[in-house]
Amino acid sequence: MIEQHNLLNEVSRLIDKGQIITTVAHQLGTINAKNLIKAHAMLESRQAHGKIVLEGF
Numbered sequence: 001m002i003e004q005h006n007l008l009n010e011v012s013r014l015i016d017k018g019q020i021i022t023t024v025a026h027q028l029g030t031i032n033a034k035n036l037i038k039a040h041a042m043l044e045s046r047q048a049h050g051k052i053v054l055e056g057f
Contacts, residue, residue: 022051023050023051024050024051024053025048025049025050025051025052026039026042026048026050026051026052026053027053027055028052028053028054029054029055030054030055030056031054031055031056035054036054039052039054
């Protein structure tokens, strides 16, 4: 587990420095019915490119 912790810290550092980028394309806010419907609609209409993120699970 400590090695996973070290790896995640390194990835975080590289993201912060802009040396690697994430595939997060859409952050829709907290998980609730409205945002789940919006995320699902994006997937159905093929508007989503990259990852869709809902927070607060």
